[in-house]
Amino acid sequence: MTGTTGKPGKPGKLGLDPAEFKRARALARTVGRPIVSLAKKHTTVSVERATLRLAGLQGADADGIPWVNRLTDVVRADLHEQGGLAHGVALPVWDALRRGEADDLATLAQKASAGSIRFRLPEGREAKAATTAARVAVGKGIKRIDARRVERERVIKKVGDAPRTPWIYLIVATGDIYEDIPQAQAAAREGADVIAVIRSTGQSLLDYVPEGATREGFAGTYATQENFRLMRAALDETSRELGRYIRLTNYASGLCMPEIAALAGLERLDMMLNDSMYGILFRDINPIRTFVDQRFSRQIHARAGIIINTGEDNYLTTADAVEAAHTVTTSQLLNEYFAKEAGLADWQLGLGHAFEIDPEVPDSFRMELAHAMLARDLFPKAPLKWMPPTRHMTGDVFKGYLLDGFFNLVGALTGQGILLVGMMTEAVVTPWISDRDLALQNVRYVMNAAGNLHEDFRPAPGGFIVNRAQEVLGETIGLLEEIAHDTDDHGDPPLLAAIADGTFGLMKRPPDQGRGLDGVARKARDYYNPASELLEAK
Amino acid sequence: MTDSQIVRPYGDTTGDGMVQVSFTLPLPHDKVAEGAAAQLANKMGIDPALVVHAKPIGAGYTFFVVYGRVNHLVDVSQVEIVERDYPLLTPKEANAAVKRSLRRRLVVVGGCIGTDAHTVGIDAILNIKGFAGEKGLEYYRELKVVNLGAQVSVPQLVQRAREEKADAVLVSQVVTQRDAHLLNTREMSAAFRESYPAGKRPLLVVGGPRFDETMAAELGVDRVFTRGTTPGEVASFIVHRITQRKAS
Numbered sequence: 019m020t021g022t023t024g025k026p027g028k029p030g031k032l033g034l035d036p037a038e039f040k041r042a043r044a045l046a047r048t049v050g051r052p053i054v055s056l057a058k059k060h061t062t063v064s065v066e067r068a069t070l071r072l073a074g075l076q077g078a079d080a081d082g083i084p085w086v087n088r089l090t091d092v093v094r095a096d097l098h099e100q101g102g103l104a105h106g107v108a109l110p111v112w113d114a115l116r117r118g119e120a121d122d123l124a125t126l127a128q129k130a131s132a133g134s135i136r137f138r139l140p141e142g143r144e145a146k147a148a149t150t151a152a153r154v155a156v157g158k159g160i161k162r163i164d165a166r167r168v169e170r171e172r173v174i175k176k177v178g179d180a181p182r183t184p185w186i187y188l189i190v191a192t193g194d195i196y197e198d199i200p201q202a203q204a205a206a207r208e209g210a211d212v213i214a215v216i217r218s219t220g221q222s223l224l225d226y227v228p229e230g231a232t233r234e235g236f237a238g239t240y241a242t243q244e245n246f247r248l249m250r251a252a253l254d255e256t257s258r259e260l261g262r263y264i265r266l267t268n269y270a271s272g273l274c275m276p277e278i279a280a281l282a283g284l285e286r287l288d289m290m291l292n293d294s295m296y297g298i299l300f301r302d303i304n305p306i307r308t309f310v311d312q313r314f315s316r317q318i319h320a321r322a323g324i325i326i327n328t329g330e331d332n333y334l335t336t337a338d339a340v341e342a343a344h345t346v347t348t349s350q351l352l353n354e355y356f357a358k359e360a361g362l363a364d365w366q367l368g369l370g371h372a373f374e375i376d377p378e379v380p381d382s383f384r385m386e387l388a389h390a391m392l393a394r395d396l397f398p399k400a401p402l403k404w405m406p407p408t409r410h411m412t413g414d415v416f417k418g419y420l421l422d423g424f425f426n427l428v429g430a431l432t433g434q435g436i437l438l439v440g441m442m443t444e445a446v447v448t449p450w451i452s453d454r455d456l457a458l459q460n461v462r463y464v465m466n467a468a469g470n471l472h473e474d475f476r477p478a479p480g481g482f483i484v485n486r487a488q489e490v491l492g493e494t495i496g497l498l499e500e501i502a503h504d505t506d507d508h509g510d511p512p513l514l515a516a517i518a519d520g521t522f523g524l525m526k527r528p529p530d531q532g533r534g535l536d537g538v539a540r541k542a543r544d545y546y547n548p549a550s551e552l553l554e555a556k
Numbered sequence: 557m558t559d560s561q562i563v564r565p566y567g568d569t570t571g572d573g574m575v576q577v578s579f580t581l582p583l584p585h586d587k588v589a590e591g592a593a594a595q596l597a598n599k600m601g602i603d604p605a606l607v608v609h610a611k612p613i614g615a616g617y618t619f620f621v622v623y624g625r626v627n628h629l630v631d632v633s634q635v636e637i638v639e640r641d642y643p644l645l646t647p648k649e650a651n652a653a654v655k656r657s658l659r660r661r662l663v664v665v666g667g668c669i670g671t672d673a674h675t676v677g678i679d680a681i682l683n684i685k686g687f688a689g690e691k692g693l694e695y696y697r698e699l700k701v702v703n704l705g706a707q708v709s710v711p712q713l714v715q716r717a718r719e720e721k722a723d724a725v726l727v728s729q730v731v732t733q734r735d736a737h738l739l740n741t742r743e744m745s746a747a748f749r750e751s752y753p754a755g756k757r758p759l760l761v762v763g764g765p766r767f768d769e770t771m772a773a774e775l776g777v778d779r780v781f782t783r784g785t786t787p788g789e790v791a792s793f794i795v796h797r798i799t800q801r802k803a804s
Contacts, residue, residue: 193734204614219670219731223707237733300706335676409676413765413783445765448733452580452619455611525705 030395031476032487038495039396045498046351052511054359057313060306061545063225063537065314066090066107068276069549071284072159073152075123076243078229085127086277087226092130096137103539105139106547108152113140116147123155149546156548160321163283167323170286173254174263180211181262182469184404184429184437186461191216191448193235195245199252204451206256206264209458212289212436214267215249217241222272222301223533227281237448241268241278246285265289267327270315271297273307273534279315283322289368289436290319293329294356295349298517299525300332304532305517316360317553326362327436328353331372331405333522339374339409343389344493345522346371350393351498352513354400361553364399368436372405373425377417381482383424388486390432391477395487401435404428411444418442419460426464431472437461497521561632573625575602580619585612593620601626638769642796644788647696650795654698657799658723664693664794665717665758666726667704670740674730675706677764681726681787690788699791710740710747717758718751724759724794732766738775745776759797761790 067086078084093110094102111126119135120126129135140148180186188210190201202213218235221228231248232240239245246268253264265288270279275292282290294312297303319326330346330353337345350369357367371393375382393402406425411418422440429437439457441449449457477483506515510529520526567574577597583589590607597605602624609621645653654662666678680687682703684694694701702720704713717725727744729737741762748757763781772780779793 191733207614220707236736237731302705302707335674450580451613451617452578455613455619 030391030398032391032395032484033479034392034395034484034488034491038491042347042351042396042491042495042498043355045495045502046348046355048502049498049513050352050355050359053309053513054313054356056306056511056514057309059541060310061103061106061539061541061547062276062307062310062534063087063090063094063103064274064276064311065547065550066103067274068280068314068318069106069108069156069547070111070123071277071280072163072549073123073155074159075127076229077124079128079131082229084226084229085124085131088131089123089127092135093137097139100139101539101542104542104545106541106545108156108546108548109140109145109148110137112152112155113138113144113148116144116151145544149548152546153548153551157552159280159284160549160552163280163318163322166283166286167321170263170288170323173257177257177260178262180265182465183401184434185211185265185401186458187212187214187267187403187436187438188454189214189216189438189449191238193218193237193239194233195231195239195248196233198239199249202249203252203256205454206253206260208455209462210264210439211262212265212267213249213253214289214291215239215241215245217269222269222297222303225273225534225537227274227277241281243281243285246281246287250286267291270319270326271329272301273297273303273311273537275308275311276314276318279318279322279324282324283318287324289325289327290315291329292316292319292326293332293349293370294353295517295522296329296332298527298532299522302527302532304535304538305514305527305529307532307534307538310538312356313360314550314553316357316362317550320361320363320366321553323366325366325368325401325436326357327368327403328370330370331374334372334374335409339372339376340379340385343385343490344497346389347392347396347490347494348497348501349522350397351494354397364397365401367397367400368403369393369397369400370403370405373407373421373428373440374409376410377407377421383428384482385486386424386428387431388477388483389490390428390434391483392487392490394432394434396491402432403436403438404432404434405438406440406444408444411440411442413446415442415446418444419456422457423460423464426461427468430464430468431475433472560634563630563632564628565626573627574623575626576621576623577602578619578621580613580617582616583618584616585610585618589618590620593618593622597622597624601628603627636770640789642793645792645795647691647788647791650696650791651698653795653799657802661698661700662724662795662798663700663702663720663722664724664726665702665704665713665720665722666693666728667708667713668706668728668730669708669710669713669744670729670731670736675728677728677730678703678705678726681728681763681785681790686787690786692787693791695787696791710744713744714747714751717748722758723798724761726790727760727762729762729764729767732764737762737764737766738771741775741777749776759794759801761794763790 067090070086075086093107188205190198192198216238218238218240228240228242231244257263267289270290270292297308298305330349333345407421419442441453441457443453501516504512504515514529518528564573565575593607594605605624611619666682683692686692693699760777761779762777765783767780767782769780
């Protein structure tokens with residue numbers, strides 16, 4: 019995406035020392051590895067439900083509670099003595115099917131909810147047989163995800179891809195999927211390459227995925243399998259009409275992250291918001307729950323060819339964008355480590371960063387440029403996701419429009435992969451049709467006028483931009499070292515201790531608190547999950 | 557201020573009445589659409605109306621920018637605002653007032669209720685870093701600040717307020733889609749009314765960029781703060797009301 023024609027032997031345009039990049043990555047690995055082994059030792063209700071979804075269990079009861087929830091809850095209760103979910107749902111569920119308790123998963127879930135089935139943990143040959151049956155059933159879901167990935171590649175080949183980067187990313191958020199669809203199609207016609215359907219606020223805290231097409235959301239539309247399907251089909255139609263593939267984005271975050279990831283893979287979504295620590299810090303979801311769910315969901319994304327978007331922009335909405343610049347870089351490095359460990363490739367890492375420095379600060383633009391260039395040089399192969407100003411957008415829409423123009427200019431100069439279009443009415447209203455049109459004109463003007471400026475632009479060695487980037491990199495390494503040496507009274511991994519004492523975004527999140535903790539189970543030695551088995555195999 | 561004081565918008569000459577508006581009409585861009593834009597501007601009191609810019613958005617919409625003279629007069633003496641009815645205190649004065657009157661720290665519990673994840677507002681007021689050159693409430697030695705952060709449910713907020721024996725509860729609401737900020741605030745004030753005996757409930761303060769200051773009574777809260785409010789104003793208000801309540 020950008021040239022690596024800096025000084026000989028030095029990566030990128032800033033000419034920073036590659037040994038420091040290496041050091042930062044090594045520290046991220048040191049900090050991340052204990053979290054991965056912690057994640058491997060646990061499962062969650064949502065991982066188990068995602069597994070059932072991959073095996074094809076859909077639908078909900080009369081109260082709207084999905085059958086995957088019903089079934090998982092009954093299995094967990096029946097096996098309470100043996101540790102609940104410690105063995106996973108696969109063995110007890112397919113054992114029950116093999117025993118002829120029901121002909122299929124849906125019937126089994128219904129009967130289980132009615133209390134007419136008792137689950138048990140099969141042993142010996144019976145366990146083996148259940149394992150095989152579960153593997154076949156879940157394998158079908160994985161195969162469907164594989165087929166969807168191939169299908170995406172085929173459609174892109176046939177209709178054509180977005181003609182240039184950055185991809186223009188626009189948001190729709192009406193709450194009603196049938197309103198979202200024409201809006202999304204209109205946004206694509208106006209120039210969007212990526213459509214994100216914002217979720218109903220609060221969905222991240224629901225411990226189930228709603229069912230069916232939904233028309234009642236709050237500041238967004240529920241992520242459901244049917245909504246995914248409807249929107250993807252509509253955008254396929256628009257892709258053919260426009261001669262370029264329109265990508266669809268949603269959010270694999272919150273308590274149902276693994277299930278949403280599975281549904282995204284099954285319905286050929288193209289990008290998913292999926293941050294390693296966002297839920298912990300900003301939604302107060304339990305840290306262990308988050309890391310376990312996150313690893314599984316990233317394995318699915320890796321398999322599905324989905325590009326993840328990480329959420330570093332959020333740090334800057336609560337902390338000062340100059341003081342906290344290094345927390346963004348630190349989080350990017352951790353997100354990269356966790357993503358790669360889960361099998362994602364460089365091209366799938368939409369690492370986030372944002373234009374949030376107070377415009378009243380002297381040299382704010384030079385600092386924005388320095389931060390963005392650091393991200394570019396540090397992650398040369400990743401399609402970085404560039405997020406527009408929000409915090410310093412005011413009711414002065416004219417000034418906001420100028421700020422968005424400078425944001426776009428940084429995007430052009432630093433080869434961003436994904437550019438979320440900034441709206442001048444950010445702090446005022448949900449975007450009007452004219453706001454969106456003006457915003458797209460802003461992007462087009464900057465890209466047309468200065469899209470190739472990066473060919474000529476090289477910051478002066480030892481100049482303000484290089485020095486600022488160096489400073490942020492140094493602070494990043496310092497923070498990672500600090501995290502690596504953090505401890506708590508329970509001997510938790512250093513990153514958990516660091517999260518607990520408020521290292522990120524100033525929010526303190528101890529590992530024994532937060533939402534969704536009761537849905538975490540430590541795996542027994544004979545835990546079995548066919549999805550994990552198939553996804554780990556790579 | 558009882559004398560009527562008439563003003564008109566100012567372009568470049570006193571009394572010229574010049575304004576600029578922009579809007580979109582659901583019409584394809586043609587002469588009819590431009591005429592329609594001028595007609596709308598006329599009906600808004602803009603006469604003559606100059607349609608200076610018309611741009612098609614997609615096939616069925618056109619965006620307009622209109623300049624022109626409005627014939628309306630503004631009587632400044634008729635403007636209703638919420639006057640500040642409390643003295644502005646420095647942090648030092650606020651601390652001294654609390655010490656003198658309560659002889660303990662004044663407890664403030666704050667957060668963003670409902671699904672609102674935007675902590676910008678509450679943090680600007682509460683975090684020590686503050687806003688607009690003023691330090692946040694955490695800076696005040698005699699204030700105990702409990703910042704619950706984002707997405708706090710109303711029952712959680714009430715519970716924490718009770719646990720902390722809050723004197724004041726501060727709620728920030730940024731998301732306004734479908735009037736979420738109003739619905740959430742009413743739900744919050746109702747919950748406090750239910751949970752506390754009359755006259756015992758903590759001072760309820762809400763703030764956010766889209767609130768209307770005059771709505772406090774309607775929303776069931778003691779005060780509404782809007783865009784541009786500084787931590788010093790909030791601290792002064794809380795200290796003033798709580799110390800007065802104590803004195804009465």
